[in-house]
Amino acid sequence: MTSEFSSGDLVQCRYGGKSRKGIYITERDGMAVVKLTSGYNIGVPSGACTFVERPVPPAGKPLEIHQNKNLPNLSIVSTGGTIASRIDYRTGSVTSQFNASDILVAIPELAQIANYRTIPLATILSENMTPAIWQDLARAVYDEVNGGAKGIIVTHGTDTMAYSAAAISFMIDTPVPIVFVGSQRSADRPSSDNAMNAACSAAAATSDLGEVVVVMHATTNDDTCAIHRGTRVRKMHTSRRDAFRSMGIPPIGEIEYPSRKVTLAPDAVRRGTHKLALHDKLDPHCALIQFFPGMSPDILKAYEGYHGLVIAGTGLGHTSTTLIPPLKHLAENGTLVVMTSQCMNGRVCDRVYDTGRDLLDAGVIEGGDMLPEAALVKMMWVLGNEKDTKKAAALMQTDLKGEYNRRSGHGL
Numbered sequence: 001m002t003s004e005f006s007s008g009d010l011v012q013c014r015y016g017g018k019s020r021k022g023i024y025i026t027e028r029d030g031m032a033v034v035k036l037t038s039g040y041n042i043g044v045p046s047g048a049c050t051f052v053e054r055p056v057p058p059a060g061k062p063l064e065i066h067q068n069k070n071l072p073n074l075s076i077v078s079t080g081g082t083i084a085s086r087i088d089y090r091t092g093s094v095t096s097q098f099n100a101s102d103i104l105v106a107i108p109e110l111a112q113i114a115n116y117r118t119i120p121l122a123t124i125l126s127e128n129m130t131p132a133i134w135q136d137l138a139r140a141v142y143d144e145v146n147g148g149a150k151g152i153i154v155t156h157g158t159d160t161m162a163y164s165a166a167a168i169s170f171m172i173d174t175p176v177p178i179v180f181v182g183s184q185r186s187a188d189r190p191s192s193d194n195a196m197n198a199a200c201s202a203a204a205a206t207s208d209l210g211e212v213v214v215v216m217h218a219t220t221n222d223d224t225c226a227i228h229r230g231t232r233v234r235k236m237h238t239s240r241r242d243a244f245r246s247m248g249i250p251p252i253g254e255i256e257y258p259s260r261k262v263t264l265a266p267d268a269v270r271r272g273t274h275k276l277a278l279h280d281k282l283d284p285h286c287a288l289i290q291f292f293p294g295m296s297p298d299i300l301k302a303y304e305g306y307h308g309l310v311i312a313g314t315g316l317g318h319t320s321t322t323l324i325p326p327l328k329h330l331a332e333n334g335t336l337v338v339m340t341s342q343c344m345n346g347r348v349c350d351r352v353y354d355t356g357r358d359l360l361d362a363g364v365i366e367g368g369d370m371l372p373e374a375a376l377v378k379m380m381w382v383l384g385n386e387k388d389t390k391k392a393a394a395l396m397q398t399d400l401k402g403e404y405n406r407r408s409g410h411g412l
Contacts, residue, residue: 005032010052015044021052067115072206074114075144076103078155079122079129079137079164103155107195113202113260114151119144126157126182129164131284131380137164138171141178142278151177151205153198158182158235158243161214165230166374169212169401170381173277177209180230182216184241193217193241196257200225203260209253211269212401217241218254227253227268231374231403234344248345248369248405281384283307288376290342291319300326308336308379311364312372317341317348318355324362331363336383338396340367340375347405365393374403 005011005024013020013034022034022042031043104110104118121140122133141152156164165180172178181201183194193216201215204227212230219242228246237243246252252268255261264270286308289299300323303309309330313319317339319327331337339359341348347369350356360366367375379396386392398404 004051005049006054009054011049012052013042013044013049015048024049067111069115071113071115072150073117073148074151074153074202074205075117075119075141075149076153076155077119077121077137077140077144078103079133080124080126080155080157103198107198109195109199110202113199114206117144117149124157126160126164129157129160131167131282134164134167134171135280135282138168138278138280141168141174142172142276142280145172145174145176145178145276149176151207151209152179153201153205154178154180155198156180156182158184158216162233162235162244162371163373163377165212165214165233166371166377166401166403167282167381169230169403170378171278171280171282172212173274173279174212175210175272175274175276177205177207177271178212178230179205179209180212180214184217184239184243193222196222197225199260200255200257203255203262204253207253207262208264208271209268210271210273213252214244215255216244218251223257225255225257226251227255227262227264229402231378231401232371234371234373247371249402279381279385282380283383284380286310286376286379286383288312288372290372291323293320295320295323297322297326300330303330303335304333306330306335307383308338310338310340310367310372310375310379312342313339313348314342316346316352316356317350317359317366318353319359321355321358324355324358327359327364328362334389336365336379336389336392336396337363338365338367338375338379340370340372342372345369365396368397368404368406370403378403 009024011024022036025033025035030046032046032049033041033043035041119140144152161180161182179201181197183197197216204215214228214233215225218224218226229252232246232249233244234247235243236245253264285306287303287306288310290312327337339348348366350360350366382392382395
C-alpha cells in the first residue's frame, strides 16, 4: 500500500518483469506516480512499490556561489517561471518557488560569466503576471541599471514573456542589455533547457547590446540561442525548446553554445546608444480581443468604458460588418480602437476592401504590422502617458521600440 509512503521517498518498483528505483510522488486512481532517475514519471500499481529510504534534508548553511568580483556586474531579477522552479512531489507538478540565488546554485556556469546581484521580485507562474507587476519590474530594473549593473537578466515564465518584454521595452530607455529568459522544460527533466538558456542570457547581458530582448533556444539542439527583440517576439509552440520566434524581422543576434560567442545583427541597438530613463505609467483599462466568424456585436458591450481596445482581425485587418456600428460607438465615446491582424506576418491595410474602409470611417486605427500582444502593451503605455486622443492615436502608428515597421519584412 502506498499509504506508507510520503512524497519524496525513494522507492523500488517492480512491474512487467523489470525493477526501477525512483522518487514517490503521489497516488492517483490506485496507481503510484513515481519519478525515475531519468527525470520522467511513470504510473505503476500501488502494490508494485516497496519503501527504500526517506532522504534526510542536508544540514547546515545552503550552498553558496563564490563570485569573481573582476567579472562584469549583472543583476538577476527573478519573477518566477519554469527556469526558476522545482518539482512538487506532493502533486508531481512543477511549482515556481526558487529565488534568484537558487538559480546561481543550480546553474554554476553562470559564475564563470559575471558577478551577480539577485533581486527576487516575484515568485509566480507567468499567467499571473499583471500590469502592476510590470511597473514594479520596470522600477526594479531601472534601479539596478542606475546602480551600476552592466546588464540585467529577467527570469520569467514563457507563456506571457513576450508581453512582459514588450512592456519593459516601452517603459525603459536603456543603455545596457535587458535580457528576458525562461525555460520550456524544468530542471528535473533530462531535456531541460534552463542551464543553457541561462548561460546564453548572461552572455547576451555582457555583450554590446543596448535594448530589451528575449533569449531562448534557437533550435531543438543545444547549440544556439536566438536573441529576439522584445517587441517582435512570440511563443509559437507549447513545449518545444525552440518555441520562440522573431515575427516580421529576423532575430537580432545569436549566442553559440557552449562557447557563448555572441553575434549581433547590424540593426541591433548597441550598448550606450540611449540614456537611462524610466517611463512607468500604464493605463490598465485596455483589452485585446480576437475576431471570429459569427462573433456577436453584443460582445463589444463588455468593453464600454474601456480606454483602449486592440482587435486581432482577419487578414488585412477585418471584422464582420455587424461589428462596425458598435466599434464606431466605442470610438465615438472615447475608446481608442486599434486593428491588428491574426496573421503571423504582414501588415494591416484597411483601404483595400469595403469592410476595411468602413472600419476606418468608424474610427478604427490601423495597427500596421504590430503583433496584437505588443499593440496591447503599447496601448497601455501610450494611454498612460498621453491623454490627448489624437496624439495617442498618432503614437500608436509611430515606431517607438521597433514594434512598428514601415515596410513588411521577414517571412513574406
